[in-house]
Structures are given as C-alpha cells and as structure tokens.
Amino acid sequence: MKLSISKKNANVVRNALQHWVSEGSISEQQRQLLLQQIQVQTFDWRRLARYAFLTALASLLIAITSLFADHDLMRKLDKLFHLGAPGRTITLSISAIAIYLWALRRRTRKPAKRYSNEALLFIAVLLTACAFLQLAIWWQENSAELIPIHLLLILSALVYGVIGWFTASSLVWWFSLLVLGVAFGVSTGYISGYGSYWLGMNYPVRFIAFASLLIASWQLLRTALVQRQLERVTLAMGLLYLFIALWLLSIFGNYGELSHWYQIRQFELLQWSLLFGVAAVMAIWLGLKHDDKMLRGFGLTFLAINLYTRFFEFFWLPLSKSLFFLLLGLSLWLLGHYAEKIWQLTAKKPYLDEE
DSSP states (O other): OOOEOHHHHHHHHHHHHHHHHHHTOOOHHHHHHHHHHHEEOSSSSHHHHHHHHHHHHHHHHHHHHHHHHHHHHHHHHHHHHTTTHHHHHHHHHHHHHHHHHHHHHHHHHOTTTTTHHHHHHHHHHHHHHHHHHHHHHHHHHHOOSOHHHHHHHHHHHHHHHHHHHHHHHHHHHHHHHHHHHHHHHHHHHHTTTTTTBBTTBBBHHHHHHHHHHHHHHHHHTTTHHHHHOOOOHHHHHHHHHHHHHHHHHHTTOOOOOHHHHSSSOOOHHHHHHHHHHHHHHHHHHHHTTTTTTTHHHHHHHHHHHHHHHHHHHTTTTTTTTTHHHHHEEEEEEHHHHHHHHHHHHHHTTTTTTOO
C-alpha cells in the first residue's frame, strides 16, 4: 500500500532521499523505488474537516449564546414545553450525559473519525454549560441569595477537567483550563470584595501566578499528561495565560486603579517590559534547545508584541503621525526581509520539517 502524504511532506521526503543519494547512503534505484511508494494528496481533506468542525462548533456556540440572550424566545420555548428551570436543568444534563456516552462509544468504534468525535464531545460540553446556567437560575428562583458565581465556575471546571482527563479529549481539557482561569479570576475578585488588589496583586500579576502554577503542574504531571495526549494543550494554555498577563502588566503595571495609572510615566513601567522580554527570549531559547515549535512560536510572537507595544507607547505622542507610520512601515519591511532570508536559508535544508 502506498503512503498517502501531503505536498509539503512529499517535498520533505524527496529532499531527504536526494540527500541520502548524494551521501551514498542509498542508491538512485532505491530512491526511485521509494518515490514510487509515495502518493501525494491533491487536497488536504483532513485539514478541511478540522476547520469545518471548528467552524460548526463556533456557530453552535454563537447560536446557543444568542438563544439564551433572546428572552422573548426563551419565554415562548418555556411556555411551549412547560419545563421551567428544574426541567431544563434535568433535560440538559441527561442530554449531555447521553452525548458523552455516544461520543465515547463512537470513538472506540471509529477512532479514525477524530474530529467528529471531538465535536460531539464539545457539544456535550456546551450542553453541560447550559445545564449549569439553568441550575443557577433554579437556585435563584428558590433561594433568597444568589449562588456565588465563582463556586459555579469552580464546579464547572472540575466537571470538565474530570471528563477531559478520563476521555483524553484535548478539546474538553482545553475548555476545562479556560473555565479554570475564569474561575480563578472571579474567585480572587470575590475574596477581595472585587477590589483592585488581592494579596497586593492586580489581575495581571494574579494570572502570572496562576500561569506559573499551571506550567509547574504541567511539568510535575508531564508523564501522565503525555499518556493521555493532554500535555501540549496544558503547556499551551499555561504559556497563553502567562504571556497575556505579562503583556498587560507591561502596559498597566501592578496598578489597580486607572486614576493611579494615568499619573505615572510609561518609563516607570520599564522593568515589567524587560521582564516580558526576558520571558519571551527564554521561550525562544528553550524552543531552540528542545526543538519545540510551540515554545519558539510563543516567544517570537510575544517578543514582537512587546517591541511594537513599546514603540507605540514611547513614540505615538512625540512623533508626527507621518514619521511614526513611516518608521513603523520600515521596521515591518525589515522584519519581513530578514524573515524571508531566514526562510530561504532553512528551505535549502533537506530535513526541513514543514508540518
């Protein structure tokens, strides 16, 4: 059976085979024989399937959000089915459990249909979120006090985390880490009475601590996470929380009130910008050392964001706008020029990984 691969991977294989022929590791006849075993895909249907399912899930999420935002439609549906908050909570919970079971059974029987299986699991996740929302409404209707939203978010994160862990679903696990981050922010706000500081930290500093704990957990549980194929998504979420928090910290510093922030000069926040830059350079260095594309990508992306944020901060007011955008355009031109040079150099290497 021929090996079916994409055009990019086919070029990598051809370059590698040509390199081995030039080194004398294989003969030209062997190269031709191996090339005959390659079938180049004319269209990347796998990528199309992934993007189609992601777009479908995003559309479904928008549809559900719009449904709950439309109070008139919700009242009509409530009158039509006579469910009320308790009935909706139970119905949504049963539906979510049924789809979880269906998706897991389907994944066992049809493991090759990865994207549709993940999409089904995520539909169950959305139904679970709707069930939690109806639970909050039910609580509100039968209690003098509102259910603390941070407790609901923590419970949601735990439920999604358990499901994502035991199903080894990267999509559900990603959602659990996303909800966990929101729960952390809301919980610290609740504990501090929604003031500016919690333990002397504003929100960006809090999320640096949260991201550090998440990355430390990734390191400690790395073996178990790799076994369940959740290692990359955990690291990605930790890095995303960390760098977004560092970026905000480099702009606002550890200030909780805008009135205080307006009274300082941006130069006084330079230490946070340097910390942001050091973290980005460290990510690039670790990415190069361990040949980790994701680390390199995060480092390079946020290093560029850091530099251009500082450019806007320090030169937006003192420079004329024509000169400002001239310098901005020239810097982007030079960046593109050197990126193109590096790409041309690496493209000549036979072992280029183009995935």
